[in-house]
Structure formats: C-alpha cells, structure tokens
Amino acid sequence: MTTTTTTRRARGGGREDAKTTRERSRARDGDEAATWDARRDADARALGALALAPAAAAAASAGGASDAGARACVASAAIVSWGAYALTMRLLPTVGAKTLARNMSGYDLNKKGTALGERRVPESGGLAAGCAYAVALTMQQLCQRVIRWWFGQSASGTNAWALEQNSALACVGFMIFLGFVDDVLDLPWRVKIIMPGFAALPLLLSYSGGTTVLIPSPVRAMLELPAGVRSVDIGPLYLCYMWLLVVFCSNSINIHAGLNGLEAGQSLIIAGAILLLNVLSLANDPSTEPVTAGAHLFSIFLTLPFFATTLALLRHNWYPSKIFVGDTYTYFAGMTLGVVGTLGHFSETLLLFFLPQVLNFVYSTPQLFKIVHCPRHRLPIFDPKTGLLHPSMATETRYNMNLVTLFLRLFGPCTERVLCARLLAFQFLSCAFAFVARHALTGVWK
Numbered sequence: 331m332t333t334t335t336t337t338r339r340a341r342g343g344g345r346e347d348a349k350t351t352r353e354r355s356r357a358r359d360g361d362e363a364a365t366w367d368a369r370r371d372a373d374a375r376a377l378g379a380l381a382l383a384p385a386a387a388a389a390a391s392a393g394g395a396s397d398a399g400a401r402a403c404v405a406s407a408a409i410v411s412w413g414a415y416a417l418t419m420r421l422l423p424t425v426g427a428k429t430l431a432r433n434m435s436g437y438d439l440n441k442k443g444t445a446l447g448e449r450r451v452p453e454s455g456g457l458a459a460g461c462a463y464a465v466a467l468t469m470q471q472l473c474q475r476v477i478r479w480w481f482g483q484s485a486s487g488t489n490a491w492a493l494e495q496n497s498a499l500a501c502v503g504f505m506i507f508l509g510f511v512d513d514v515l516d517l518p519w520r521v522k523i524i525m526p527g528f529a530a531l532p533l534l535l536s537y538s539g540g541t542t543v544l545i546p547s548p549v550r551a552m553l554e555l556p557a558g559v560r561s562v563d564i565g566p567l568y569l570c571y572m573w574l575l576v577v578f579c580s581n582s583i584n585i586h587a588g589l590n591g592l593e594a595g596q597s598l599i600i601a602g603a604i605l606l607l608n609v610l611s612l613a614n615d616p617s618t619e620p621v622t623a624g625a626h627l628f629s630i631f632l633t634l635p636f637f638a639t640t641l642a643l644l645r646h647n648w649y650p651s652k653i654f655v656g657d658t659y660t661y662f663a664g665m666t667l668g669v670v671g672t673l674g675h676f677s678e679t680l681l682l683f684f685l686p687q688v689l690n691f692v693y694s695t696p697q698l699f700k701i702v703h704c705p706r707h708r709l710p711i712f713d714p715k716t717g718l719l720h721p722s723m724a725t726e727t728r729y730n731m732n733l734v735t736l737f738l739r740l741f742g743p744c745t746e747r748v749l750c751a752r753l754l755a756f757q758f759l760s761c762a763f764a765f766v767a768r769h770a771l772t773g774v775w776k
Contacts, residue, residue, distance in 0.1 A: 366650055373747075374645040377595060377754070381602030382637065385609050392613035400627065402481075406473040407631045411638040414466035418642035421458035426646075426653045429454050434513065436654065439707065440589065440746050443714030446650050454513045455647060456659020459639040460506035463666070466635035467499050474631070491628070493536055498632060498669045500532035502662060505580060509661035519698070522657070526580035526665060533576065533669060534569050541568035572672050575680070579668030582687035584660035585694060588709050588734055589750045590649040594640050596757050597663040600683050601637040603761035604670060605630060607679060629674030636666050649747040682764030686757050690733045697724065697731050708732050710749075718743040 429435060429452040441447035471492060478491075508525045511517070517525075542563045545555065564571075587593045608626040643659065646652045671680030681688065697704035708730040710719035721738040724730045729739065737752055738744070744752075 367652075370648045370650070370652075371645055374591075374641065374648045377644065377648075378598060378641040380758070381598050382605070385602060385605035388606055388609040388613065392609065402477045403474055403627065404630070406477060407470055407634050410466050410470045410473060411634040413469070414462045414635040415638035415642045417462040417465065418459050418639045419645070421462060422455060422643065422646050422653060425455060425458045426452035438590070438651065439709050440712050440719060441650065442712055444717075447712075447714075451651055451654055453654045454510060454656035454658045455643055455653035456655045456657075456662055457506070457510055459643045459655075459659060460502070460509075460662040462642075463635055463639045463662070464499065464503055464506070466639070467495065467502075467632070470631060470635065471495050493538070494628065494673055495632075497532045497536035498666075498673060501529055501576070501669050502666050504529040504532065505661045505665035506658060509656070509658035512657040512661070522584070523577075523581055526577045526661065527573065529580070529661075529665060530573050530576040530668075533672065534573055537569065537572070539675075541565050543568065572677075575672060575677055576665065576668035578691070579671070579680075579684065579687075580661050580664035582684060582691055583664040583667075584657060585698070586687050586690045586733060587660060588707070588732075589746055589753070590651040591644060591647055592734075592750050592753060593655050593660050593663070594644040594647050595750065595754045596686070597667065598637065598640045598644060599754060599757045599761060600667055601633050601640060603683050603764065604633050604667070604674075604680075605637065607676060607765075608633070608674065611676075625673065625675050629670050629676075632666070632670045632673070636663075636670075649750065679764055679768055682767060683761050685760035685763070686733060686753070693736065694732050702728060702731065705730070708735065710734060710738055712746075713743075716743075717745055719746055719749055 430450060434454060435450040435452050437449075438447055438451055475492065505526065508529060512522060512525070540563075542561045544561050545559070550559070583593055583597060586596065608630045611626045612624070640663065643655060647655050667680070667684075671677050691698075696702040697708070703724050705724060708724070709722060711722050712719055719738060720743045721735045722730050729735050733753065733756075734749070737749060737756075741752065
C-alpha cells in the first residue's frame with residue numbers, strides 16, 4: 331500500500347514537474363516575443379520618423395498653405411491618413427488570423443533552422459493596407475468635395491479633380507485584386523509582369539492632361555533648334571511613356587524584395603521623398619489655382635494615406651516579421667507610387683527616387699529573361715550557427731543577380747536586420763541624390 335501510494339505521488343510529481351516546465355517554456359517564449367515586438371516597433375517608428383521628418387520640417391519652415399481652403403484640405407488629408415493608419419493596425423491581426431486559418435502562410439526561409447524559422451507566418455498583409463488605403467481615398471474625396479463646395483470652387487473644376495482621383499483609385503484597386511490573386515494562385519513570372527499593364531489602363535483612358543514635354547537644353551543645342559522652341563507635343567508617345575512607367579514601378583518593388591521589412595521600408599522612404607518634393611515645390615512655386623487644383627497638392631493627398639498605411643504595415647513586417655506583405659502589397663505600393671508620380675507630373679524625379687529599383691532591375695535582367703538560370707527564390711543562404719546571411723548561387727559558378735546578393739558580396743555576411751538596414755540606407759542616399767541632381771540641373775538640363 332505504501333509502495334503504491336509512493337508511486338502515485340512520484341507520477342503526480344512528474345506530471346507537475348512537466349506542467350511547470352511547459353509553463354516556464356511558454357513564459358520564456360512570451361517574454362522573447364514581447365522583446366521582439368518592442369524592438370520591431372521601435373525600429374519601424376524610427377524609420378517612419380526619418381522618412382517623414384524632412385517633409386515635416388520643410389512644411390513647418392514654409393509656414394503651411396497660403397489660403398484657408400488649401401489649409402482645410404491638407405488638414406482633412408492628415409486626419410483621414412491618421413484614420414487609415416488606425417484602420418490598418420486594426421485589420422492586420424484579422425487578416426493574419428484569416429490567412430492562417432485558410433493555410434495562406436509560409437515559413438521564413440531566412441531563419442531556417444531556428445525557432446523563428448519553425449513558426450508559420452501569415453501572408454498577404456498588404457491586403458489590410460490596400461483596403462485601408464482605398465477607404466481613405468474614398469473618404470478623402472468626400473472631404474475634398476465638401477471643402478471645395480464650401481469655398482465656392484466651380485463644379486467643373488471639382489469634377490476634373492475627382493476624375494483623376496477616381497482613375498487612381500481604379501488602378502490601385504485593380505492592382506490590389508491582382509496581387510491577392512497572385513498570392514492565392516502563385517502566378518508565373520510572365521503573367522506577373524503583364525498584370526500591371528492592364529491595371530494601368532484606367533489611368534490612361536481617363537487622362538486629360540497635356541502631352542507636351544520640355545526639350546532638354548543639350549538636345550536643343552545639338553539639333554540647333556530656335557530659342558523659342560522649348561517644348562514638343564509627343565501625343566500618344568507620352569501616354570505610352572506613362573504606361574511603361576507605371577508598369578515598371580509596379581514590378582520593381584516586387585523584384586527588390588526578400589527580406590523582412592524591405593518592401594514596406596523602401597516604399598515608405600520613397601513616399602517620404604515624394605512628400606518632401608511636393609512641399610518644396612509648393613513653397614518655391616505656390617499654385618495659383620483655387621484650393622487643391624495644383625498637381626503637387628493632389629500628389630500629397632494621394633501619398634499621405636499611403637505613407638500612413640505602409641507605416642502601420644511595417645510595424646508588423648519589420649524583422650522578425652509577424653506577417654508577410656505578400657505580392658498584394660508590392661503591386662499595390664508600386665502602382666500607387668507610379669500613379670502619384672504620373673499625376674503629380676514629376677516622373678523624371680520619381681525615376682531618380684527609384685534608382686535602387688532601376689539598378690536591381692537592370693542587374694537582374696539576365697535572370698528575369700531566363701538568359702541565366704533563375705531559381706524560384708533568390709534569397710540569401712542562412713547559417714543557423716552564426717545567424718548570418720551569405721550570398722546565394724544561381725548556378726555552381728554564378729551568384730544570383732540582385733542587389734540583396736550583391737550587397738552581401740560587397741560588404742560581407744551579416745544578419746538579416748543589418749542587411750535590410752544597409753539596403754534602406756542606400757534607398758535614403760538615392761533619394762537624397764535625386765534632390766541634389768534636381769537642384770543642380772535646374773536651368774541647365776531644361
């Protein structure tokens with residue numbers, strides 16, 4: 331009897347010890363997750379502050395908009411953008427839970443062999459950001475229409491402005507849908523490259539602006555054109571250029587990817603540069619059109635909610651990611667930035683902002699067009715013993731041809747967080763170079 335009682339007590343004690351061990355393990359995992367959440371949140375907030383600070387400082391220095399109508403429009407855009415940020419933060423956990431339930435998840439290959447690499451990460455986080463952005467544009471259009479009516483702008487001017495915003499909304503909505511289809515069906519590359527071309531058609535079909543371009547001064551001198559000839563109307567060629575620009579922007583974000591936070595981070599920095607460009611343009615050459623008719627104000631209204639939704643997504647997607655952005659976000663981001671640059675009439679400067687994406691596309695061309703073998707994933711190789719990423723190979727003798735691999739070859743193995751930070755620092759430098767080049771070539775190039 332005593333032996334039996336002792337045995338039962340021993341078994342009970344064993345079960346209690348196992349239960350205690352599991353509870354300690356869960357507590358340790360919870361503490362580690364909380365630590366990563368705090369670091370992720372701090373990094374995302376710091377990046378957002380760095381991206382937005384130049385535009386905010388320039389706006390404060392300029393003293394804001396000159397008339398009451400423009401100030402009301404900018405204030406409404408800021409309020410709507412804050413709402414878009416809050417909505418994205420609210421939707422992301424729901425989207426993550428739903429995609430996990432539908433088995434739309436994956437494992438982080440850059441952490442394979444570690445505890446972080448063994449957990450399932452939900453995909454298509456860009457769906458939350460895209461939906462919040464679409465809602466924000468709709469609400470913003472309502473606010474702008476009320477403000478325009480209050481300040482007495484003509485109906486024709488209001489309708490012309492709404493036409494451009496509706497075309498932008500149609501393009502972005504179409505691209506969000508196609509990106510989500512890609513996340514679900516995993517479409518081949520040849521289809522992915524073509525998709526943005528169809529999504530850009532609403533922009534071209536509704537475009538009613540000018541098709542005249544300034545002739546660069548060196549070209550005028552080379553062709554010995556008269557001094558009075560400074561521009562030329564290229565007609566359909568301009569629409570073709572717009573279409574190619576939007577298609578390139580949509581695909582370039584998707585190609586320059588593969589690290590936690592890289593897709594959302596580069597989009598956030600470019601959006602911040604666009605805001606700074608528009609603020610500086612308005613400060614140096616204010617629009618004389620009533621209320622929000624200026625192209626730069628219109629560009630701000632499109633970019634602010636995008637910046638807000640991207641920042642909210644980055645707080646979940648930064649290293650180590652709680653949710654992947656998916657092709658839904660990369661196509662949505664590229665299309666939005668392309669449309670903003672086109673309707674804001676600063677497509678040349680936009681290409682300078684996209685310098686890393688241009689270099690990555692040119693460098694990747696042999697693999698994209700199958701001249702060189704292109705594996706399904708061109709991700710770096712992760713060493714679980716050291717936690718460092720190493721350059722990956724396309725073949726036995728050739729490295730993968732993208733900026734992620736090139737940076738590892740140039741600067742050596744590093745952690746995923748450091749590699750992403752280096753690539754985003756290059757993005758910052760490229761945007762700064764764009765402003766320097768724009769200032770240096772003013773009056774010289776055109």
